[in-house]
Amino acid sequence: MRGNPEAHQLIAATSLADALALLANEPGAWTLIAGGTELMVAHAAGRLSAPRLMSLSTIRELSFIRVEPDWLSIGGGTTFGQIRRHATIASDSPLLAQAAAWIGSIANQNRATLAGNIVNGSPAADAPPALLVYDAEIELISQRGSRRVPYADFHLGYKESVLERDELVLALHLPRRFENHTKYLRKVGTRNAMAITKVAIAATALFTEGRISEIRLAAASLADRPLRLIATEAVLLGKTLSRETRTAAGAALLSEVRPIDDIRSTALYRAHVAANLLNEFLDTLEHEQATEQIA
Numbered sequence: 240m241r242g243n244p245e246a247h248q249l250i251a252a253t254s255l256a257d258a259l260a261l262l263a264n265e266p267g268a269w270t271l272i273a274g275g276t277e278l279m280v281a282h283a284a285g286r287l288s289a290p291r292l293m294s295l296s297t298i299r300e301l302s303f304i305r306v307e308p309d310w311l312s313i314g315g316g317t318t319f320g321q322i323r324r325h326a327t328i329a330s331d332s333p334l335l336a337q338a339a340a341w342i343g344s345i346a347n348q349n350r351a352t353l354a355g356n357i358v359n360g361s362p363a364a365d366a367p368p369a370l371l372v373y374d375a376e377i378e379l380i381s382q383r384g385s386r387r388v389p390y391a392d393f394h395l396g397y398k399e400s401v402l403e404r405d406e407l408v409l410a411l412h413l414p415r416r417f418e419n420h421t422k423y424l425r426k427v428g429t430r431n432a433m434a435i436t437k438v439a440i441a442a443t444a445l446f447t448e449g450r451i452s453e454i455r456l457a458a459a460s461l462a463d464r465p466l467r468l469i470a471t472e473a474v475l476l477g478k479t480l481s482r483e484t485r486t487a488a489g490a491a492l493l494s495e496v497r498p499i500d501d502i503r504s505t506a507l508y509r510a511h512v513a514a515n516l517l518n519e520f521l522d523t524l525e526h527e528q529a530t531e532q533i534a
């Protein structure tokens with residue numbers, strides 16, 4: 240059943256300070272709304288229980304892309320359209336630019352924000368795997384001050400996170416040091432566009448003297464939250480890419496994932512696809528290894 244607009248009070252915060260004061264005065268009373276592409280769908284389906292909504296969409300301090308020598312900082316209110324079109328994001332963090340281009344339609348990308356994608360907490364969301372393999376930090380702010388947390392520590396469970404009731408997401412910070420890494424991102428969905436992810440795997444890795452000296456793997460829809468594949472990484476770190484290493488990595492992947500099971504796919508299908516994607520990434524890495532040996 241459709242939601243009733245009269246069941247909700249909607250205000251627009253005029254500034255970041257205004258929003259933080261409202262959150263501090265009545266923690267938990269306000270539900271933040273940015274692009275509204277998640278919350279308005281919930282409203283249309285009659286699933287939006289939030290009686291009081293605070294719009295962040297006019298707060299300029301939340302919408303920025305800042306390029307510093309070592310960090311790329313993206314405001315929580317930045318839309319995926321802005322991310323997709325930004326030249327430095329495309330060159331420094333191409334996996335995030337790619338994820339942005341996958342989110343819904345162009346109209347969707349012009350409303351949907353980075354913070355909304357993260358805080359909504361869907362295990363299938365497209366931005367988180369890229370943020371995880373870039374070792375991003377998330378900056379949370381309240382009237383008490385701001386804190387930076389490794390993004391890998393942000394999600395605690397299904398739609399649960401470390402975000403406190405008086406906090407909002409100010410920014411994501413991405414280190415600018417992945418130029419020489421092998422990078423991989425593959426999303427498997429029903430179609431190429433306008434499709435929620437069935438499985439996605441992202442990766443960044445570096446070869447030094449024939450061995451994997453750095454590796455990060457992350458996945459969508461393989462757990463109740465966006466997931467770093469820590470056990471699989473541990474098998475690969477410091478190794479050459481032998482057949483034994485690849486077999487062990489595949490086994491580690493299957494032991495650490497707990498794929499979601501829903502109307503889009505079964506958990507078993509997702510596990511098979513994840514193993515195939517890992518193999519595809521390892522083929523790319525093996526090619527890099529061979530190239531390094533020739534050089």
Ligand SMILES: Cc1cc2nc3c(=O)[nH]c(=O)nc-3n(C[C@H](O)[C@H](O)[C@H](O)COP(=O)(O)OP(=O)(O)OC[C@H]3O[C@@H](n4cnc5c(N)ncnc54)[C@H](O)[C@@H]3O)c2cc1C
Nearest residue numbers: 271273274275276277278343351352354355356364365408
């Ligand atoms: C047609 C359609 C297609 C879609 N396709 C995709 C897709 O392919 N891939 C994908 O990943 N997603 C997809 N989505 C989901 C959605 O567009 C994204 O998750 C989007 O990034 C949500 O951002 P928003 O600003 O619209 O969030 P909102 O709906 O405004 O908010 C979502 C949640 O985030 C919270 N929030 C928002 N901003 C902040 C902040 N600064 N600090 C703290 N909390 C905050 C809100 O309180 C709420 O809980 C699709 C949605 C639609 C309607």
